[in-house]
Amino acid sequence: xxxxxxxxxxxxxxxxxxxxxxxxxxxxxxxxxxxxxxxxxxxxxxxxxxxxxxxxxxxxxxxxxxxxxxxxxxxxxxxxxxxxxxxxxxxxxxxxxxxxxxxxxxxxxxxxxxxxxxxxxxxxxxxxxxxxxxxxxxxxxxxxxxxxxxxxxxxxxxxxxxxxxxxxxxxxxxxxxxxxxxxxxxxxxxxxxxxxxxxxxxxxxxxxxxxxxxxxxxxxxxxxxxxxxxxxxxxxxxxxxxxxxxxxxxxxxxxxxxxxxxxxxxxxxxxxxxxxxxxxxxxxxxxxxxxxxxxxxxxxxxxxxxxxxxxxxxxxxxxxxxxxxxxxxxxxxxxxxxxxxxxxxxxxxxxxxxxxxxxxxxxxxxxxxxxxxxxxxxxxxxxxxxxxxxxxxxxxxxxxxxxxxxxxxxxxxxxxxxxx
Amino acid sequence: xxxxxxxxxxxxxxxxxxxxxxxxxxxxxxxxxxxxxxxxxxxxxxxxxxxxxxxxxxxxxxxxxxxxxxxxxxxxxxxxxxxxxxxxxxxxxxxxxxxxxxxxxxxxxxxxxxxxxxxxxxxxxxxxxxxxxxxxxxxxxxxxxxxxxxxxxxxxxxxxxxxxxxxxxxxxxxxxxxxxxxxxxxxxxxxxxxxxxxxxxxxxxxxxxxxxxxxxxxxxxxxxxxxxxxxxxxxxxxxxxxxxxxxxxxxxxxxxxxxxxxxxxxxxxxxxxxxxxxxxxxxxxxxxxxxxxxxxxxxxxxxxxxxxxxxxxxxxxxxxxxxxxxxxxxxxxxxxxxxxxxxxxxxxxxxxxxxxxxxxxxx
Numbered sequence: 001x002x003x004x005x006x007x008x009x010x011x012x013x014x015x016x017x018x019x020x021x022x023x024x025x026x027x028x029x030x031x032x033x034x035x036x037x038x039x040x041x042x043x044x045x046x047x048x049x050x051x052x053x054x055x056x057x058x059x060x061x062x063x064x065x066x067x068x069x070x071x072x073x074x075x076x077x078x079x080x081x082x083x084x085x086x087x088x089x090x091x092x093x094x095x096x097x098x099x100x101x102x103x104x105x106x107x108x109x110x111x112x113x114x115x116x117x118x119x120x121x122x123x124x125x126x127x128x129x130x131x132x133x134x135x136x137x138x139x140x141x142x143x144x145x146x147x148x149x150x151x152x153x154x155x156x157x158x159x160x161x162x163x164x165x166x167x168x169x170x171x172x173x174x175x176x177x178x179x180x181x182x183x184x185x186x187x188x189x190x191x192x193x194x195x196x197x198x199x200x201x202x203x204x205x206x207x208x209x210x211x212x213x214x215x216x217x218x219x220x221x222x223x224x225x226x227x228x229x230x231x232x233x234x235x236x237x238x239x240x241x242x243x244x245x246x247x248x249x250x251x252x253x254x255x256x257x258x259x260x261x262x263x264x265x266x267x268x269x270x271x272x273x274x275x276x277x278x279x280x281x282x283x284x285x286x287x288x289x290x291x292x293x294x295x296x297x298x299x300x301x302x303x304x305x306x307x308x309x310x311x312x313x314x315x316x317x318x319x320x321x322x323x324x325x326x327x328x329x330x331x332x333x334x335x336x337x338x339x340x341x342x343x344x345x346x347x348x349x350x351x352x353x354x355x356x357x358x359x360x361x362x363x364x365x366x367x368x369x370x371x372x373x374x375x376x377x378x379x380x381x382x383x384x385x386x387x388x389x390x391x392x393x394x395x396x397x398x399x400x401x402x403x404x405x406x407x408x409x410x411x412x413x414x415x416x417x418x419x420x
Numbered sequence: 421x422x423x424x425x426x427x428x429x430x431x432x433x434x435x436x437x438x439x440x441x442x443x444x445x446x447x448x449x450x451x452x453x454x455x456x457x458x459x460x461x462x463x464x465x466x467x468x469x470x471x472x473x474x475x476x477x478x479x480x481x482x483x484x485x486x487x488x489x490x491x492x493x494x495x496x497x498x499x500x501x502x503x504x505x506x507x508x509x510x511x512x513x514x515x516x517x518x519x520x521x522x523x524x525x526x527x528x529x530x531x532x533x534x535x536x537x538x539x540x541x542x543x544x545x546x547x548x549x550x551x552x553x554x555x556x557x558x559x560x561x562x563x564x565x566x567x568x569x570x571x572x573x574x575x576x577x578x579x580x581x582x583x584x585x586x587x588x589x590x591x592x593x594x595x596x597x598x599x600x601x602x603x604x605x606x607x608x609x610x611x612x613x614x615x616x617x618x619x620x621x622x623x624x625x626x627x628x629x630x631x632x633x634x635x636x637x638x639x640x641x642x643x644x645x646x647x648x649x650x651x652x653x654x655x656x657x658x659x660x661x662x663x664x665x666x667x668x669x670x671x672x673x674x675x676x677x678x679x680x681x682x683x684x685x686x687x688x689x690x691x692x693x694x695x696x697x698x699x700x701x702x703x704x705x706x707x708x709x710x711x712x713x714x715x716x717x718x719x720x721x722x723x724x725x726x727x728x729x730x731x732x733x734x735x736x737x738x739x740x741x742x743x744x745x746x747x748x749x750x751x752x753x754x755x756x757x758x759x760x761x762x763x764x765x766x767x768x769x770x771x772x773x774x775x776x777x778x779x780x781x782x783x
Binding site: 091116119120318386395 | 476477478479480481502503506507572573574590593595712713714715716727729730731732733734
C-alpha cells in the first residue's frame with residue numbers, strides 16, 4: 001500500500017515539474033500585442049539593439065553582396081547588423097517567430113507571405129517606405145495581403161523564351177522566325193524537333209505552364225488572389241494548346257527528358273528552346289558555359305503578351321525590437337544603387353522603375369526579361385495556395401494524357417476551399 | 421488476510437538495512453528522468469496542445485491569444501473533404517504500401533542473412549557480416565542521393581537495362597501505381613468509392629515506381645541492422661535443443677521452422693516492431709530526395725506533418741497528423757503483439773505430436 005502511495009506521489013511530482021517546465025517555457029516567450037497596422041513611422045519600435053538579416057542565399061556571390069550592402073549601412077547608421085545565410089529559410093523563420101525572437105529583416109517569398117501575415121508575425125510597413133511609389137505595381141500587389149502592402153519587393157524575375165543558337169541555325173531558321181504567336185511557336189518547335197532533341201523543353205509545373213494561361217487571358221487566381229479562376233475558358237485553352245504540342249512531340253517536360261529543370265534540358269542539348277527566368281543566365285554560365293543562346297519575349301497568345309513573375313520581399317518582423325532601423329535598412333537595400341549591385345552580383349532585376357533604364361543599358365541581352373514587367377502576372381498568394389499549386393504540378397506532369405478540364409476543375413475546387 | 425501477514429515483513433525491510441534505497445534509486449535516475457521529461461514528455465504535451473489549438477506559429481502556444489478548438493484540426497485532416505484530407509489520404513496510402521512491402525521483406529531477408537552468416541562452415545564470416553551491415557552505418561542522406569543517381573533516366577540502372585535492350589522507365593518521375601500494371605483508369609465502382617477522398621482504385625494501385633525506389637532502399641539499408649539482432653539471438657540459442665531435434669530425426673528445414681524460429685520469437689517481435697515504427701516514420705529520405713514528387717506519390721504522414729507546419733503555418737494540423745500517426749503505430753504494434761502472442765499448442769498440432777510419440781514408443 002505504502003509503496004503504491006509513494007508511486008503516486010512520485011507521479012504527481014513528475015507532473016508538477018512538467019507543468020513547471022511548461023510554464024517556464026511559456027515565460028520565455030514574449031507575449032507582445034499583435035503587430036498589425038503600423039500606420040506611422042512613430043509607431044515603430046526603436047532601440048539600439050543590433051539587427052539580424054536572415055537570407056535564403058543562392059550562393060557565396062549573393063551572401064557577399066548582401067553582406068557588403070548591410071555593412072555599408074551599419075557604418076552610416078551606427079547600428080550593428082549581421083547577415084545570416086539560412087540553410088532552410090522557412091524553418092528558421094518559423095522557429096524565430098515561435099520563440100518571439102525572430103530575425104529582424106529577412107527574405108520572404110510570395111507563397112509564404114499569407115501564412116506569416118495571417119498570424120501577425122510580419123510588420124506591414126509597405127506604406128511607410130519613402131520609395132513606395134517607385135516599385136512596379138504588380139510586385140506591390142504580390143505583397144499585398146488583406147489590403148495592406150506588407151513588405152518591399154527585393155527584386156524580381158520574369159519568364160521568357162531561350163533559344164539555342166546552333167540548333168536554330170541548323171533547322172534553317174533566321175531572326176525573322178522568332179515566334180510571336182502560338183501558331184508560330186508550334187511551327188518552330190516542330191521544325192526544331194529532331195531525334196536528338198525536342199523543340200521546346202520546359203518544367204512541367206504551374207510556374208512555367210502558367211505563362212501560357214496568362215497569354216490566353218487567364219491565371220489560377222485573379223490579381224489580388226481573392227478569387228479562384230482556375231477553371232476559366234482561357235486556362236483550358238492554354239492547357240489544350242500545350243497538350244497539342246505534347247502530343248505532336250515538339251514539347252516535352254524536363255522530367256520526361258531526364259532533366260531536373262528546363263535549364264538543364266536546355267544546357268544538355270535535349271531541348272532547342274526552353275522557358276525560364278533570369279536565373280537561367282547564372283545557371284548556364286556555371287554549368288554549361290559553352291552553350292550559345294539568345295533570349296526573346298514569349299509569343300503572344302489569344303489575349304496578347306503574357307508571362308509570370310517571381311519575386312521575394314524584405315520582410316520585417318512584428319516582434320523586432322528595432323523596426324525603425326530595419327525600415328531604414330530596407331529602404332537602402334531597395335535603392336537603385338544597391339539593387340543594381342545585387343543584379344550584377346547574382347542576377348535578378350531591380351524591383352523599382354527608376355533603375356530600369358540603367359539596368360537595360362548594363363544588360364542589353366536580357367532586356368526581354370525586363371520587358372515582361374509590363375504584362376507579367378504574379379503567382380497566387382492566398383494562404384495555402386502553395387499546396388494547391390503543388391497539387392496542380394503533380395497533375396500537369398501527365399498533361400499529355402489527362403483532360404485539361406479535369407485538372408483545372410480539381411484545382412478550382414481546391415482554391416475555392418482556401419477562400420472559404 | 422494474507423496481506424496483513426506480509427506487511428510487517430515488508431515494512432521491516434524498510435526499517436532495516438535497506439532503508440532509503442528507494443530514495444537513492446530515484447536520486448540516481450533523477451538526471452535521466454529530468455532529461456526525458458524536458459526533452460520528451462514536455463514537447464509531447466506541448467504538441468498535443470498545439471494539435472487542439474488554433475496556434476498560428478507566432479509566440480508561445482500558451483499565450484492568451486491562442487484558442488482551444490477541440491478536434492477541429494483532426495476533423496480537417498480526417499473529414500475535411502479538402503486538400504488537407506486528400507493529402508493525408510495520399511500520404512497514408514503511400515506509407516501503408518511502404519510498410520506492407522518493407523517490413524516483411526526486410527525481416528525475412530535479415531533473418532536469412534543472419535542464418536547464413538551464423539553457419540560455422542562459412543568461410544570469411546567476418547567479411548560477410550561487415551559487408552551486410554555496412555549499408556546500415558552509412559548516412560541515409562548519402563544513400564538517398566546515390567539511389568536517385570542510380571535510378572535517374574540516364575543512371576546506371578537504365579544503362580544496364582539499355583545494354584540488354586530494355587528501354588528503362590523514368591523511375592523517379594513515374595507516378596503510376598505498380599499494381600495498376602499500366603492501366604490509367606479502373607472500373608467505375610472503384611473510381612467512385614473513396615476513403616479519405618482518395619478513390620479505392622488509387623488505394624489498391626500500390627506504391628508508385630518512385631516509391632519503390634525508397635522501398636528497395638529501406639530494405640537494403642535496414643536489413644543489416646536487423647541481421648545483427650537475429651545473429652545475436654541465434655548465437656544465444658543452446659545447441660542442446662538442436663541436438664535433441666536431430667536425435668528425434670528432424671531434418672534441417674524442420675529444425676529451422678519448428679525449433680529455431682519459435683525460439684527467436686522475442687527477437688522477431690523486436691525486429692517487426694522496430695521495422696514498423698521506422699517505416700511509418702519515414703521522413704529524411706523523402707526530405708532529401710523527391711519531396712513528395714511525382715504527383716504526391718512519395719508524401720508520407722511524417723513529411724506532410726512537417727510541410728503543413730513549417731511551410732503552410734498550419735501548426736495545428738501538422739501536430740494532429742503527428743498524433744494520428746502515433747495512434748496508427750500503436751494500433752499496429754498491439755495487433756502484431758496479439759499475432760505473435762504465446763499460444764497454447766493447437767489441437768491439430770497436438771494430435772500430430774501425440775501420433776509421433778506413440779509411433780516412437782511403439783517402435
